[in-house]
Amino acid sequence: MRQPSDAEAGVTTRRGRNKERARKRVYASAITLFRHKGYAETSVAEIAEHADIARGSFFNYFPRKDALICAWLKERRATLTRRLGTHLRCGMHVAESLGTCMSVLGALNEEDLDLSLAMLTAWVQAGRPLDQEPHLEAVFAEIVECGRTRGEVPDALDSGQVGELLRDLYIGVLCRWARRPPAEQHSLGADLQQALDLLLHGIATPAGPHHGRR
Template identity: 40%
Template sequence: MAIHTPQTEAGRPLGRRERSKQRVKHAIYTSALTLFAEQGYDGTTIDQIADRADVARGTFFNYFQRKEDLVTAWAEGRSERLNSIMEESLHATDDVTVHLERCMAALAQLNEAERDITPVMLEAWVKAGRPLHEEPYTASIFTTIIELGKRQGRVAPDIDSEQVGHMLRDCYLGALYRWSPQDEGKPPLHVELRAILRVVLTGILGYREPR
């Protein structure tokens, strides 16, 4: 996955020096992810990353203070990509179910498109305690969608949107953790996320007992 490298700052094109710095940072980041996929996060050293990126060891620390900062960059890049997709989606006048389906599909695509690196980075993300300390951006997006559904009259008005947002995030992460190990016969992530969403939207009771 390419690290986010904006080409403008405050509405102005980046100068040659800034473009050069962006290229170096990008080279370090992509070299690190390649090595993580090849030999694991724990098995990769900063020296190896610098060597693969063809920079001095000290140059690495000009852009990342610790190896763990690469995990943060990875997570932030995914957050930016999902926010971009959903920001465009939420400008459309679609039904709440369409927005939820689009969000789940986008989450699946983020992971399935990078099948070789996602399990490695996910494990490093968990080991670093990021799920407990980072802003739960997926929960925030789900919360926004549920709020929209309430305004549409499609979601019950007494539903706690934030609670549902966190529930959907928990379901997503649980599915992601189960999918992450590359075992044969496992259903694709997008299939499981779609199944989870169906249960959330329709419930689990097949009938109601008469009162």
């Protein structure tokens, strides 16, 4: 089988770089439009025009419009991982680590509010909560497992199950926060911390079986 020449390999590499640059330009155009118009209100034709390509060329980079949601989620995961690596310190108590994680998630959503709301709406409408990759629960589960090995949480706890529960808590708080009118929205980070505190400390008093009975 004939090996490609250096010239042919160079052409292939250059084409790959050009395609990746064009893909990034299409993605950046889409994000700009989603931020200002919303996901549902932005068409593929508008994205292509903004990126200065033919409408049909859009599909050379993304098979469908909703593939942009996956691209955005992948970028969001990378940002979250990077920021958690900066903020989480070895030796933190599990409660402090989880609180830090919720703070980072809150800030990540609030710093570009229009885009976060547009993409959250698109994510729900596209059914992504049903087939999402198990990333966020794995982040929570790792924190819980570290706490379990240090004796900060009961040995009987399933770290994976707790990770799923914390993921559900985050998504629930995020969705309720997003539904509020702008005038009624306050800190997402504060809402997440309040929900986490409720989960960690419980809702029942540590009383005996007959406490409060008359």
